[in-house]
Amino acid sequence: MKRFKLIVKRVVQIVPILLIVTLLAFFLSNVSSGDVATVTLQSRGVQPTEQNLAAVREELGLNAPLPVQYINWLKKAVQFDFGISFQTHKPVSEEIFARFPATLKLALAATLMSLVFSIPLALLSARYKDSTADHTIRILSSVGATIPDFWLGLMLLYLFGVVLKIVPVISGSKLSNIFLPAFTLSVAYGATYVRVLRSNLIEVRRFDYMKAARARGLGEGKALAKHGLKNALLPMVTLIGINFGKLLSGQIATETIFSWNGIGKFAVDSMKVKDLPVIQGYIMIVSITYIAINLILDILYMYIDPRIQSD
Amino acid sequence: MVRNILRKLLHNKAAMSGLAVILLLVFAGIFAERISPHDPYKVDLAVKLLGPSARYPLGTDQLGRCILSRLIYGTRTSLYTAMTVTLVILAIGVPLGIIAGYIGGAVDNMIMRLADIASTFPSSLLALAIVGIFGPSLYNLMLVFIFLWWAPFARMVRSSVIKLKETEFVMAAEAAGSRRISIILKHIFPNTLSPIIAYATLRIAAVIVHIAGFSFIGLGSQPPTADWGVMLNDGRQYISSYPMLLIWPGLMIVVVVLAFNLFGEGLNDALIPSSEERAIVKETGGANV
Amino acid sequence: MSETPVLQIRSLKTYFYTKNGVVKAVDGVDLDVGKGRITALVGGSGSGKSMLSMSVMNLVEKPGRIIDGQVWLNGRDLRTLSEKELKDVRGKEIAMIFQEPTSAMNPVLKVKNHLFEAVHTHDKKLRMRDKLDEFRDVLLRVGLGNPDKILESYPFELSGGMCQRVMVAMGIVTNASVLIADEPTSSLDLTTQAAILEELLRLKDAGMAIVLITHDLGVVAQTADDMYVIKDGKVIESGPVCDVFASPQQAYTKFLMEPIALLR
Numbered sequence: 001m002k003r004f005k006l007i008v009k010r011v012v013q014i015v016p017i018l019l020i021v022t023l024l025a026f027f028l029s030n031v032s033s034g035d036v037a038t039v040t041l042q043s044r045g046v047q048p049t050e051q052n053l054a055a056v057r058e059e060l061g062l063n064a065p066l067p068v069q070y071i072n073w074l075k076k077a078v079q080f081d082f083g084i085s086f087q088t089h090k091p092v093s094e095e096i097f098a099r100f101p102a103t104l105k106l107a108l109a110a111t112l113m114s115l116v117f118s119i120p121l122a123l124l125s126a127r128y129k130d131s132t133a134d135h136t137i138r139i140l141s142s143v144g145a146t147i148p149d150f151w152l153g154l155m156l157l158y159l160f161g162v163v164l165k166i167v168p169v170i171s172g173s174k175l176s177n178i179f180l181p182a183f184t185l186s187v188a189y190g191a192t193y194v195r196v197l198r199s200n201l202i203e204v205r206r207f208d209y210m211k212a213a214r215a216r217g218l219g220e221g222k223a224l225a226k227h228g229l230k231n232a233l234l235p236m237v238t239l240i241g242i243n244f245g246k247l248l249s250g251q252i253a254t255e256t257i258f259s260w261n262g263i264g265k266f267a268v269d270s271m272k273v274k275d276l277p278v279i280q281g282y283i284m285i286v287s288i289t290y291i292a293i294n295l296i297l298d299i300l301y302m303y304i305d306p307r308i309q310s311d
Numbered sequence: 312m313v314r315n316i317l318r319k320l321l322h323n324k325a326a327m328s329g330l331a332v333i334l335l336l337v338f339a340g341i342f343a344e345r346i347s348p349h350d351p352y353k354v355d356l357a358v359k360l361l362g363p364s365a366r367y368p369l370g371t372d373q374l375g376r377c378i379l380s381r382l383i384y385g386t387r388t389s390l391y392t393a394m395t396v397t398l399v400i401l402a403i404g405v406p407l408g409i410i411a412g413y414i415g416g417a418v419d420n421m422i423m424r425l426a427d428i429a430s431t432f433p434s435s436l437l438a439l440a441i442v443g444i445f446g447p448s449l450y451n452l453m454l455v456f457i458f459l460w461w462a463p464f465a466r467m468v469r470s471s472v473i474k475l476k477e478t479e480f481v482m483a484a485e486a487a488g489s490r491r492i493s494i495i496l497k498h499i500f501p502n503t504l505s506p507i508i509a510y511a512t513l514r515i516a517a518v519i520v521h522i523a524g525f526s527f528i529g530l531g532s533q534p535p536t537a538d539w540g541v542m543l544n545d546g547r548q549y550i551s552s553y554p555m556l557l558i559w560p561g562l563m564i565v566v567v568v569l570a571f572n573l574f575g576e577g578l579n580d581a582l583i584p585s586s587e588e589r590a591i592v593k594e595t596g597g598a599n600v
Numbered sequence: 601m602s603e604t605p606v607l608q609i610r611s612l613k614t615y616f617y618t619k620n621g622v623v624k625a626v627d628g629v630d631l632d633v634g635k636g637r638i639t640a641l642v643g644g645s646g647s648g649k650s651m652l653s654m655s656v657m658n659l660v661e662k663p664g665r666i667i668d669g670q671v672w673l674n675g676r677d678l679r680t681l682s683e684k685e686l687k688d689v690r691g692k693e694i695a696m697i698f699q700e701p702t703s704a705m706n707p708v709l710k711v712k713n714h715l716f717e718a719v720h721t722h723d724k725k726l727r728m729r730d731k732l733d734e735f736r737d738v739l740l741r742v743g744l745g746n747p748d749k750i751l752e753s754y755p756f757e758l759s760g761g762m763c764q765r766v767m768v769a770m771g772i773v774t775n776a777s778v779l780i781a782d783e784p785t786s787s788l789d790l791t792t793q794a795a796i797l798e799e800l801l802r803l804k805d806a807g808m809a810i811v812l813i814t815h816d817l818g819v820v821a822q823t824a825d826d827m828y829v830i831k832d833g834k835v836i837e838s839g840p841v842c843d844v845f846a847s848p849q850q851a852y853t854k855f856l857m858e859p860i861a862l863l864r
Contacts, residue, residue: 017428024440146569148520150527151561154543154550162551169551208703214659215698216774217691217721219683226717227706234708242431249433252528257547267439268528271447279443283436290433 003302010298014291021287022077025280026070037062039276043086082281087273092281096263102173103262106255107247109182110189111240117186118193123229125194126201127221137194144191150253153184157257173261181258185251189243196239200232207231237304241297248293249286319581326577332570340387349377351384351537360553372542372556373549374535382563384537389567392449393518396456397511404461405507408468409499412476413492423469426462434459434521442530449522449538452531456518464507471503505582512575516568523564539564606809607633607656607694607778612669614648614655614833625651625664627833632826633778638800638810640824640841642817642856648833649813650699653780657694658686674777692722695776699783699813701763705755711766712751718770731773738769741802743795760787768796772803779803780811785819797823817857821845829853 029036037056041048057063061072076082082092125137160180161169167180204210205228213223250264259265263282270278320326339346348368355375362370369378411422438455445451475481475495484494525531526540534541539560546556614626625648633639641649655666658678671678673693678686695718698704705714712728715735720726732751739747742765755763764787771779781800785793801823804810812824820827820841827844829837829852837850848854 013424013427016424017432020428020432021436024437028440028443142572146565146572148524148561148564148568150524151543151557151564154547154557154561158550158554158557162554208698208700209706211654211659212696212698212704213706213717215657215690215696216718216770217687217689218717219687227709230708231706246433249435252435253524256528264435268530271439271443272529276443279439283440286433286436290436294431 006302007295007299010295014295017291018287021283022074023070025077025283026073028280028283029073029276030066030069036060036276039086039274043084077284080281080285082284083277085270085275085278087270087275087278092277093285095278096266096281096285099261099263099266102260103248103250103255103264105175105178106181106185106251106260106262107244109178110185110247110251111244113182113186114190114193115240117190118197119229119233122194122197122201122232123221123225125198126205126228127224129202138198141191141194144187145195147187149184149188149251150257152187153181153254153257156180156184170259172259177258177260181251181254181260184254184257185247193236193240196236197232200235201228204228204231234304237301238297241293241300245290245293245297248289250282316581320577323577323580325573326581329570329573329575329577332566333574336386336567336570337390339383340390343383343387347377347380347383349380351376351380352535353377360549362555369559370555372545373553378542378556378559381537381542382539382559385539385542385560385563386567388449388532388536388538389519389523389564392453392522393515396453396460396518396522397515399453399457400461400514401464401507401511403457404464405468407461408465409472409496411465412469412472413495415473419469422465426465429459429462432459438525438530447530447533449526449532449536452522452525455525456521460514460518463510467506467510468499468503472499475499475502506579509575509579509582512571512578516571516575519571520564520568603635605632606635606674607631607811608670608672609652609656610670610672612652612655612666612671614651614660614664614666616664618663624833626655626666629669629830629833629835631828631835631838633809633811634826635777635809636804636807637825638804638812638823640812640814640820640827641830642814642820642827643830644815644856647830649830650782651833652830653696653782653811653813656780657690657696659690688722691718691774691776693776694778694780695771695774697767697771697779697781697784699786701767701787702755702760704767705763707754707756709754710751711753711755711758714755714766715751715770715773718774722774734773735769738772739766742766742768742772742799743792744769761789761792764788765792765796768799772799776808778809778811780813782813783815784812785814785816793819815856817859829856 037053037060038048040056040060041052046052061069064072080093084090085092085095088095121137121141125134128134157167157169157180160166167177201224205224210223210227213227214220218226250262250267252264252268254260255262255265256268263286267279267282270282348366353376355371357375358367358371359373359375360371361367361375364370367377367379369382372378372381407422407426411419434455437458438452441451441455442448472495475498476491481491481494481498485491522531523538523540523543526538527543529544532538532541534545542560543557546553546560549556609629609631612626612629612631613624616623616625627648629652631639631641631652641652643649651660651664654660656671656678658666658671660666666679669679673689678689681689705711709717712732712735715738716726716728716731719731720728735751736747739750744750744762744765750758750762750766755766758766764784768781768784771781784800785796788796797819800810800812812819814820824841827838827841828835829844829850831852837844837848837853844853845857848857
């Protein structure tokens, strides 16, 4: 029952965020430089004149008062109808959904990679606290968290693409090329996870159940991995999930650097040519995904942490 | 007390080297005209893409502009933007935090709800929206971070106002006839200032990285501005032939960010005695653009 | 005590090096624990009796350090063993029941996983499903009805007393030759306390050597064969329980016995 109430509370909290997002997206087409009717006509390859401008205004419903326009726009938006891309002349949602799998793959690979790096490093660091290994790992994670991902991406591309010639400089979104962009993204996240996980593990180490596990004959490392890790990872689930949501919203810089045809690159490319319907669609779709992930996380967390069930 | 903090800070080598780099860069930014060897905007295709020489210490870019001069002017852009944004988010977050904590109830609820929204909203989304509406420029980009990043400051201030409100000396002073709000204001700053200063220093670093990142993808500063992000973007197509165009601006960003982080963490350690509170200030980090 | 004791401690010293000086938690303790006997360690809180058990297991954490002494178990000095050899001793030859039952269990592992870990650590070939019947049986013996439900529970779903009984069960399933029980009955009601003590007596009859750490002399009188009175990390009085009870030599022992004298 308590769980249900929590979920309802979360859903209610989402409403204002959705309102802001939809208003932003809606005003994007209204306030932005250039009259919508003119831009629409130009995108159809028609020279704007007084008559056809009026006709297009009527057609797009631009003569109605703003609130009515907003409601109309919203009605279409909930059906994922964001109009036609000026650039490709195809429905916006179709274009975005076509690129979504690439972004999803990249997000999954980056998350997985960041965990694969960070868990063993954090365990090592916490197990041998204040040793040389610990200090090295801590410095590495500080550096990892400091290097901006866009520069790291460029440098990796230079190293592996230009100097070592292992990967093509212009790669495209083939799965075989996923390693570098995923690694680029995983460094910053992984560095954060190492830090958080290390301090969680050190915290956990003080608990009696760790001593009890040792008294049962588990080695210190094993006790840490078996009893410490799960307890230390639980509070991180939210962080990892939120970061996954961020990754899913399209990593514009990384996708651009590695010519990875995901939604982030699509959005920024569209921005350059003022393809407003695409930007609108992107903002809506990404926000909804992001909100959904956060909601799922909250619910998921209630199930993974057994402590919340019984409260 | 102050002497203690200073001593602790002065003995922290990492923090001091961070501060030295920051001071050096601030100096470079202020006196950019005097110390730059060339005009950072002067195009001269006759000398494009040169290697380092006595005339052009770091060489020239694809339009024959002096890289060193552009880097120095970039310092000005970067630090100026980051410090302005940080001051503005302080100016928004601190009063909102005081109001939320002091008044409580529905007002508190509303401010905190706004803070929740601000801190969960992905900055790239807002950046695309704002740039889409108002066009790409550094100032529009600054708005994005002003809208989103006041929230943690408001939270920090709010929680210490609430703590303070319930302490006995505030109640006692109130009973003695002083107004509670003036007592709180008088005591809030000594108590909350430390984590705020430390956190703000770390935030400056974050603003620098984010602004450079958005300028890199074309949503911030526009060419030909001498901006590190713009320089990186310009240099991208020369990755195979002139990688130095990419290495210098990137190094500058890393050095500045590292300097602010080191100094911020040094401040953090010196100003905040308990490690619990310190943990709150630590960045959660993550990739940015 | 005709047989050689299973566990012999000789001049054991564990010191804590803190900013405010050296704390001598265990300061030259000699102790014999006989097979099939219950040996009680009695003392107030902070007397060092719990640290003594951690020292026996060689699990003293910084800033504490064992600086001297021998711990003979079945003819081997534990202090000379490597960490790897010690891992085989812990939980297999010496099992421990911790004082704080709720915090000594991992909140995210079910009871059955705790019980299974106690045995699986030392025998990797074991399967959970082969052990469940035994676990149920042991849980019933320590007075936990409905063992199926208990096995599937998380520690925080159980009361403190139930956790304590699970801890005792974990000590039992190891089948160790020495069981160190740190206040195993402190948070239990009298009925359950009696069930646990009875189970300890049964284990003793089966040949286990039991170290019972307690501040409750009533419990000692009921169950223990030998007793050691510990104060400030030192043994100040020791001997068969009936002798010590008949004529306590030290003022501290008399002081500890006062509540019982009153009851009589």
